[in-house]
Amino acid sequence: MLVAACIIALLHGVAEEAGIDFTPQEKRRILQHSPIPPVPDDPTNDWDKNPGAALLGQALFFDTGFSRNGAVSCSTCHQPPRAFTDGRSIAKGLAPGTRHTPGLLNVAHQRWFFWDGRADTLWSQALHPIEHPSEFGSSRVDFVRRIHSDDGYRAAYTDLFGVLPPMEDVERFPPGSHGTSDAWKAMDQADREAVNRAMTNLAKAVAAYESRLRGGNAPFDLFVEGLRNSDPAGMAALSPSAQRGLKLFVGKAGCRQCHSGPLFTDFEFHNIGLPAHHMVDGQPLRDPGRFDGIPLVQKSALSAHGSFSDDPVGDKARRTRSTKRGQEHWGAFKTPTLRNITSTAPYMHQGHFNTLMDVLLYYNTLEDMELQDHHQEAVLKPLNLDEAELADLLAFLHSLESPLPEESLLQAPSRPHQVQEHPHPDSNEGVEQ
Amino acid sequence: MQTRLIVLLSVILLTHGCSTPGPGSTERARLHSGLLSNDGTFIVEWETNPDPIPVNEFFVIDARVLDAGTGSPAADVMLSVDAAMPQHRHGMNHTPAIERVGPGHWRVQDMLFHMPGDWVIYFDISRDEVIRRAQVSIEVD
DSSP: OHHHHHHHHHHHHHHHHHOOOOOHHHHHHHHTTOSOOOOOOOTTOTTTTOHHHHHHHHHHHHOGGGSTTSOOOHHHHSBGGGTSBOSOSSOBSSSBOSSOOOOOTTGGGOSSBSTTOOBSSHHHHHHHHHHOTTTTOOOHHHHHHHHHHOHHHHHHHHHHHOOOOOTTOTTTSOTTOOTTSHHHHHSOHHHHHHHHHHHHHHHHHHHHHHTTOOOOOOHHHHHHHHHHTTOHHHHTTSOHHHHHHHHHHHTTTOGGGTSOTTTTOOSSEEOOOOOOOOEETTEEOOOOBHHHHHHHHHHOTTSTTSTTSSOTTSHHHHHHHTBOOOGGGTTBEEOOOOTTGGGSOSBTTTTOBSSHHHHHHHHHHOTTOOOOOTTSOOOOOOOOOOHHHHHHHHHHHHTTOOOOSOGGGSSOOSOTTOOOSOOOTTSOTTOOO | OHHHHHHHHHHHHHHHTTOOOSGGGGGHHHHOSOEEOTTSSEEEEEEEESSSOOTTSOEEEEEEEEETTTOSBOTTOEEEEEEEETTTTEEOSBOOEEEEEETTEEEEEEEOOOSSEEEEEEEEEEETTEEEEEEEEEEEO
């Protein structure tokens, strides 16, 4: 009897050590989450895989000289050590904005950009901060003029895109001319077109850099590889607790309803009933989210269907035009990726929650959830998980932490026009065959 | 009359065999080659690419509308296609792009089931200002 008990105990211990049993359905669902596929081509950006463009874009990304006060760059909010977020509830460039900074790891896989999807390409996203009063607070004319007046930038630009407009002519290109200013509207149409062309070229360079920001394999990816190959050593990358959390994730917790695929996001928009968290002038900020994002992207001349796109009649352009706008989009925000989620606190579009456990507790009870009317999604129900289950789910989320990209991509390059060094992670450059 | 009855019976048998919801229903897309409109006027033959329909990836539907009575292509009708998740009370986020590629034959692009779960695809067939609907339930997982 004692021997039998010992054997049972031993077997139980082995089972715990070896991990959790997954049903065929759970296994099939788990395999959908890894590996992350290669970065897709962006037909709207002819330079998206160009190493020279990526190097120029990297220099621009870290350069504070394009902001009105000379102190704000893309990396002010998108800080590499924080998985390209800033640790703030609400982003702050020249002034506080209205939403939390999203991360940039694996960003080239996204279908829409910003929390409300008001940009449909990575390069058109990069245009927005230049003139936004809370971000760079600059103007497109000043932006292109600085490229023109800097030997390194000018050389890099002309090597890639050709001649810049004659920005030294301040009468044709008045300083401070942003897209809605009277000075801009008074400029010659061809000059406005030339500035917009240069600005979008530079944004495409920034996108080329950002498309290289791929995370490495997380413990979860090693586990999935082990699961796929029935390799216990690989599966040991996840603790039993994290494996139980994974089982919940693809099962009764229903997380994969929205956090699907290798990036753990459906790239789309949902209203999860969060009350306003950010105050503006003493009042809670009512944010329409995707409801406003749809007309913005559809009307923008700088979107995939605009004349500055390199594929204005392609799939992306058509899909932007055909995007539906309904009442369910009011207050809907893009599903964030869960990759590297432990580095991107606080959470949600207004930084509602300081910790991941706070997030889980919200989904667990939906306490303080704003009532949704009959036009809105009916997806969310309280999870009602117990403490042990919540701890398991949290352990699983921690297993999604990937190594950052190579160090050379996490800082300003020494010069903006050295075309070399960083073959795209998904290209064969420099790879021995 | 006899031909019409045989076609109808065949369609009923075919659709009946494919209409039971269940875990294996991702495979039903391949089986729904004959879908009868609700009033029995039309048959919709359809297939998807890729097949089965993946979660959150764009797919294409190739759809043929036939007169149920004759089994021949319904060349004089218009087709619109849409889909929804009734349980979630939302639809797709895009309006599909529909292109006629032959008599009674359409190619439907930009279909996207962005969430796993139960979806319904609606085929609305219009002739002489009358719209007739055929629909099918699909589970994607």
